Amino acid sequence: MECKKENPQERMAESEQLAAKEKSIVWPPVVIIENTRLAMDQTTRKYTGLDNDEVRAFLKGVNDVNYSRVMALYDMRGHKGKTLVTFPADDLGYINAQTLSDCLQRIGRGREHWMRVKPQNSYSNVGWNAHGLVTKEGKRILYGYLARPEDMELVDPYRKHVKRWSIESLEEKVHRPAKQRNQDAEATKARRQELEDFAQEATVHLENEKTGVDNLREAINKINQEIQAERDREAAAEAQHRQELALRRKAFDEALQEKKFRYQQFEGEIRARLAEKKASLVSETVKLTQEAQELQNAIEVRKKNHEIRRRKALEEMKHDYELQVMMEARLADLKKKTHERALELQKKHQEQTMKLKECNQKEREDLLQQHLAVRTELESKANVAKEATNRLKAETDSTINKECVVCFFEFGPDNLRAFFAACGHANVCILCAQDLWQRKNKTCPTCKTVQKKKPAEFPVNIYL
Known part of the structure; x- marks a missing residue:
């Protein structure tokens, strides 16, 4: 399956012929390797795929070109079935990428061949031997092609996988540097040929003219030293280029690790602040609840005392009435004689009854005023507690993350x-939560807690 290597100058000639069709290219150059997804892992319920070492082995078998990085793409379902092969951001890197793409095209693994066997559903080729996707032995048949700007807009629209990739001019990034390098090489070659011709002339001159041998020999040695120095400079430039490339790779990896560490540290601080705010809010709520319960108990005690006094007054009235009936029964015979006395007693009884009613009415009004005062005090304390709760809630909301932890889009209306x-x-937007629920993923993306109810959306004026 190994493809024959081509001369870079021949590759440049072909690139110049295609310049009319491809005015813009992806920079740095990227080759997309397709059909790298394997089966689903039943434990994690996510798809697996070929690792980067297996893809490197495949590239070495096709054409051993110099590339910078091999990176598989993943999403919420696992491996996406695509692997990006990034090349150095120079004209030689683009030539190597174009060479790899052409080799894949010649062996029947290019863009056109992938479009013929590509399934309609990107997840339909997992678990069975689809034609053109796996061999009879069950191995994946990999396809590849040079990425175009429209391909990268679909694969990496947010420039997360290939950092700061851009759309550049083919003439400016590839043709012009290649022409300049060819011109420099031709000038160096002409200079070397000139020095060699001069050395040959000097040698002939030494053979013909046996005078000044030492001076001519020194001139020849000097010319040879210049030739050797030119070769050493070329080797040193190439070594420096490789060293700079290694340093850039190392700096990129260190920056990536540092960014991950800062993100984890920031997330821990936010979680600690949320826990402290929540604990203080709970303690304040418990305290206000206890005060409200104490006031309610005091009102109940006052109501109970008032009821006892009212019953006592009714019992006294009942006793007076019984005395009156008894007196009427005992003095039935003396009704005429004691009529005046009875009238006086009746009048006195009525006055006492009126006094009792007035006292009862006054006590009822006093209890009502006390109840209204207590109720007013409770309402004022409840308003204070409500303001404190709203203030704590506003402080808590200010520390909550402003973007979805799944798609990283900011929350809003x-x-x-x-x-x-x-x-x-x-911490998740309603679209991502509904997508997780439809995929039977019933766990929270933040803490992996199993959910029994479908996620609900917060109103705009409560929680943004």
Whole structure:
């Protein structure tokens, strides 16, 4: 399956012929390797794929070109079935990328061949021997092609996988540097040929003219030293280029590790602040609840005392009435004689009854005023507690993340948060939460808590 290596100058000639069709290219050059997804892992419920070493072995078998990086692409379902091969950002890197793409095209593994066997559903070729996707032995048949700007817009629209990739001019990035390098090489070659011709002339002159042998020999040695120095400079320039490339790779890896560490540290600080705010809010709520309960108990005690006094007054009235009936029964015979006395007693009884009613009415009004005062005090304390709760909630909301932890889009009126009832998290937008629920992924992306209810969306004026 190994493809024959071509001369870079021949490759440049072909690139110049294609310049009319391809005015813009992806920079740095990228080759997309397709059909690298394997089966689904039943434990994690995500798709697996070929690792980077297996893809490197495949590239070495096709054409052993110099590339910078091999990186597989993943999404929420696992391996996406695509692997990006990034080349150095220079004209030689583009030539190597074009060479690899052409080799794949010649052996029937290019863009056109992939479009013929590409399944309609990107997940339909997993688990069975689709024609053109796997061999009879069950091995994946890999395809590859040079990435165009429209390909990178689909594969890496946010420039996360290939950092700061851009769309550049083919003439400016490839043809012009290659022409300049060819011109420099031709000038060096002409200079070397000139020095060699001069050395030959000097040698003939020494053979013909046996005078000044030492001076001519020194001139020849000097010329040979200049030739050797030119070769050493070329070797040193190439070594320096390789060293700079290695340093850039090392700096990139260190920056990536540092960025991951800072993100994890920032996430830990945010979680600690949220825990402290939540604990203080709970303690304040418990305290206000206890005060409200104490006030409610005091009102109940006052009501109970008032009821006891009212019953006592009714019992006294009942006793007076019984005395009156008894007196009427005992003095039935003396009704005429004691009529005046009875009238006086009746009048006195009525006055006492009126006094009792007035006292009862006054006590009722006093209790009502006390109840209203207590209720006013409770309402004022409840308003203070409500203001404190709203203030704490506003402080807590200010520390909550402003973007979805799945798609990294910021929350807003058009991208609301989703609330997971089982764990109380709201770090995912409603679109990603519905997508997770439809895929039967019933866990919270933040803490992996199993959810029994479908995620609900927060209103805009509550939680953005």
